[in-house]
Amino acid sequence: MDHFQLRGGELYAEDVPLRAIADAVGTPVYVYSRATLERHARVFREALEGLGRVHLAFAVKANPNLAVLKVLARQGYGADIVSGGEMVRALAAGMRAEDIVFSGVGKTPVELAQGLDAGIGQFNLEHEEEGHVLSALAAARGQRVSATLRVNPDVDAGTHEKISTGKADNKFGVPIDQAPAMYARLAALPGLRMRGVACHIGSQLSNVDPLEAAYVKIGRLITELRSTGQAVDRADLGGGLGVRYRPEDPAPWPTDLGAMVARVTKGWDVELMFEPGRVIAGNAGVLLTKVIWVKPGVTHPYVIVDAAMNDLARPALYGAYHHFEAVRPSGERMKAHIAGPVCETGDTFAMGREIDAVKSGDLAIFRTAGAYGATMASTYNSRPLVPEVMVDGDRFAVVADRISAETVMNAERVPDWLQN
């Protein structure tokens, strides 16, 4: 459930008409609902109640906006980070260093050292050499740092190939059959305290079966590790729960995950860790845009909106669907293509879709844009970086400025030898 609903014929974010945000901030603009974020954070947490010790780490990559992280920090969430930049944000938002998990297949030695200096709670190792480097850095600081080994369970997540991470040939984790010997070698290093294993098989999963297949393998691995005398007291089960992009999409509920995890992890006797991203933030945000033109086309008209692939990359990157709705729907419908102003055919949000009838100047939204939306934006075509707004009841605030093309340009330099 979200708080972007029609009231008296126009779309609101909580108690704020989206029109008022467009008037004040301009378009395109991302709009987040604090109440929706809080609701999703609560529902996810409640779905896992009864599992014993549970640690929740919001996947910062899904939405790293400081205000968003602040809302989640207040809901008791830590962070799952994959870069030094995400670490800075999570700490700035008030997340405790010990509640932060450092994931990522390409953590640099500099980032590992930054994480140690900040007191990050857990490092999820992606391969053995990384463990040796982390151990040396930690030992040099007189530290013994908590770590898990990320395993690749070779399970097909059944999602888009670009966001699947758990097949044997994907770049993530270590092959599960090599994990026991590697774990033992890592556990013997002076700077590491090996706590357990981690896995994440992909994102936007439409049901929990692939997760179950992966967790069953993790359970067997934990038993094997313990049988060889290794200590295991944590299992990081990653993120991946899908959300509804189309109203009719199948989407697992957090309670489906909770019930499955309760069944599969019975007797594991570990702290369970989760790294949800999309399920928390996805439907807590929309991209508000304005129709620039409705241009006649050969099969259908082109609705040209002022948002583009640089603002919301998912359709161009993954062929992803984002539901389009007029802010003041007339009740009329039309069949149209929806595209942005960027000079690429890939800058197309939909082809031949039945949508609310719109005309030049109308406001509209793309739904389910709160995760992997603004964070993946760029300034391609020298467009400004899209701003972000958070709504809280009847008030709203700009939580990220629109960065103008001039500001971006001002970070560039023309060398002396090109001056004349």
Ligand code: LLP
């Ligand atoms: N943990 C790890 C180690 C991850 O790699 C990810 C996402 C998550 C947690 C959070 O997954 P979630 O709960 O959000 O599914 N840009 C793509 C999604 C990339 C996901 C990358 N990893 C998209 O727009 O669909």
